């Protein structure tokens with residue numbers, strides 16, 4: 001059996017796989033082939049193999065195996081989808097780190113474009129979209145993959161965009177060629193420009209109430225990204241209108257939440273001064289993921305340097321329910337959410353801490369990890385929230401024990417197409433029910449006097 005079958009087929013390996021019985025839980029039938037136990041973190045981890053070799057037997061693959069863990073059972077629904085999605089997001093995170101480094105440190109500003117709505121788009125947005133689209137198509141077959149995603153190829157295909165397009169093609173090929181460290185088999189030859197454009201434009205699903213589709217925000221918080229700050233890569237799987245899987249890559253969100261307070265260059269300089277050692281969780285980013293109904297959410301560190309060990313740890317929302325001790329997060333940009341309105345809400349609920357203003361869906365990650373207790377977003381009237389800005393974050397918070405609704409207490413509806421239709425006033429995510437109710441009551445009490 002070739003590795004390709006493992007990656008692209010829906011079948012799991014045959015039962016004759018070598019299972020390392022040093023695992024403390026032999027009943028866990030991981031969909032990875034080699035169960036083992038991480039000597040450092042003492043968590044169960046599973047080998048994946050170095051896939052850049054043409055065809056390997058499983059025994060051969062074991063020799064150069066690398067470590068990635070996904071705590072799920074081979075028989076569980078969506079196990080294969082989760083495995084592929086987490087790997088794809090890891091690949092995308094490394095891609096973005098490299099592009100951001102060039103953009104911010106080397107002043108490669110040419111690779112930032114403006115979209116029709118004046119929001120920025122960079123080679124990272126298109127490259128991630130192409131890369132994730134290609135990986136999903138390889139894994140499940142192009143005909144089985146439907147993707148709703150933020151970018152299209154309109155501006156990229158214009159004649160004056162040729163140098164950007166070639167940067168995108170190069171970035172995608174560089175990224176896929178090193179994806180083997182995650183067990184993803186790279187293309188046999190570099191992707192042609194047309195293949196890259198096709199991978200991007202294939203993400204043209206409009207979602208809807210039935211069937212299965214992926215939702216991708218290739219770079220959420222592009223403004224944060226171009227400013228050298230926080231951003232996220234968000235991938236979710238929606239089935240019959242319900243988000244069933246969510247994966248959130250946060251390349252600049254390290255283990256230690258204090259780092260969030262250092263914005264822009266200051267944070268970067270600090271992270272450079274204190275380069276993480278390869279096994280450290282402190283300095284590098286993270287990938288969070290969850291599966292609907294599992295009542296568990298997980299976090300992995302990003303690979304750094306030559307490190308090839310990744311173990312996942314469970315995450316939980318904060319237990320704080322006293323407003324005096326709680327912290328709320330909100331968008332950095334006033335244009336995206338009214339700071340004035342949330343300031344009033346904070347005052348009436350009795351929140352005392354300064355708001356944590358963070359770009360992108362990293363805010364969802366902060367709630368899921370227990371670094372903050374409340375996330376509020378109140379966009380201007382008429383703004384229509386897109387499903388890719390929320391899908392992955394919602395399922396991760398919910399499975400980590402939190403609550404996400406609109407201001408009327410209804411769960412967000414991912415079944416109505418590209419937009420979150422029918423959203424009542426704004427979005428409120430909380431660690432617990434008591435804080436959530438307090439915020440909703442405060443919104444009711446002050447909404448009519450707000451200018452929103």
Ligand SMILES: Nc1ncnc2c1ncn2[C@@H]1O[C@H](COP(=O)(O)OS(=O)(=O)O)[C@@H](OP(=O)(O)O)[C@H]1O
Pocket residue numbers: 119150217219220221222223224330331332333334335336337358359360361377379380383386389
């Ligand atoms: N006017 C307005 N109001 C509300 N929301 C908007 C608005 N404009 C954009 N967006 C969307 O917001 C995404 C950025 O995340 P946040 O809303 O959390 O804002 S911020 O990054 O913290 O400033 C951002 O995602 P990206 O485009 O992927 O960066 C947008 O989809």
Ligand SMILES: [Mg+2]
Pocket residue numbers: 217219220221388389
């Ligand atoms: Mg976004």
